[in-house]
Amino acid sequence: MKVTVFGAGAIGGYLAAKLAMAGRIDLSIVARGAHLEAIKANGLRLIEDGQDMSVPVRAAATAEVLGVQDYVVLALKAHSLTLALDQIVPLLGDHTAVVTMQNGVPWWYFHGVGGPLEGTRLNAVDRGGAIWQRIGPQRVIGSVVYPAVEVDAPGFIHHIDGKRFSLGEPSGERSERVTLLAEEMVKAGLQVPVRDDIRSEIWVKLWGNLSFNPISALTGSTLAAIVADESTRMLARTMMLEAQAIGESLGVRFPIAVDRRIKGAGDVGEHKTSMLQDLERGRSMEIDALVTAVQELGRLTDKPTPTIDAVLALLRRLAVERGCYG
């Protein structure tokens, strides 16, 4: 099985290190800059469960040298995908499956849903439909990523918590391609449930990211602080209820109540969301996949999003002012 992890940062680097240590598949990664140089020189350094490991892995700057793959795992930030398309396409053959490991609303969301929105391209995450056209939604295996991982220095992957990567075909089918990949990931020590409704699970994760991440970026607060403060908790809750109405109108099942989801976020503790961390480091924030795309879904389903709109307006301004947007 030939697998390339494209964008071996925190999540891609962690996944690649686990798969490489299991040693069962023909694995490559595509990376760039100082990170690539460090991996080429010393392998991926992974800190996990108190152990410090150095894991050799085939690393390339360009996809051409790797050729057509059975699976390509896209572990870039959502806003990096369009710019990377020219580099991703050489990895794709007739049978290649593409696993999308991004937070937020995925570009392929309306592939195979039926009804009037079938085939709708989402401008917020796929402007002009370039990703849809060049990768092709029929290749996609959806995913929800749960581990918390950081890149501490070039080539240095620090696993903080969690080993679960849910996978699921957009159609819900338990296909051979999703089953085989899940098996390899499980043999690498990960928890990999295969879901028959991956969109609903994407929404439950998104529920928290769409509300807590912007509020944390706007206020500099941790998850625990946002939940402890009545005003910010209610702001998050209002955004979540707007999103829930949109999701439900699209057929999504929310298996837990909003207050339980809020409690779960608060229980994570004094943790800065990834969006706040990106802002503090001057990196591009995942605003469009986490927030703008939900606003776009609201327009498509005729559901009002006044609170999401207001928070998004402030968040975009902040990101533009700090050079963290686009």
Ligand SMILES: NC(=O)C1=CN([C@@H]2O[C@H](COP(=O)(O)OP(=O)(O)OC[C@H]3O[C@@H](n4cnc5c(N)ncnc54)[C@H](OP(=O)(O)O)[C@@H]3O)[C@@H](O)[C@H]2O)C=CC1
């Ligand atoms: N980190 C986490 O704990 C979690 C992350 N997620 C989600 O997973 C996704 C990935 O996040 P994360 O791993 O944190 O992001 P990172 O920024 O750590 O990793 C992305 C990597 O892709 C690289 N990259 C981008 N464009 C290219 C390109 N054209 N060619 C080669 N490499 C490229 C980046 O390089 P460069 O740094 O040079 O830009 C970076 O190394 C996001 O959607 C995130 O929300 C979900 C759950 C938890």
Ligand SMILES: CC(C)(CO)C(=O)C(=O)O
């Ligand atoms: C911590 C958490 C769960 C916040 O919703 C997250 O996913 C993030 O920081 O992006």
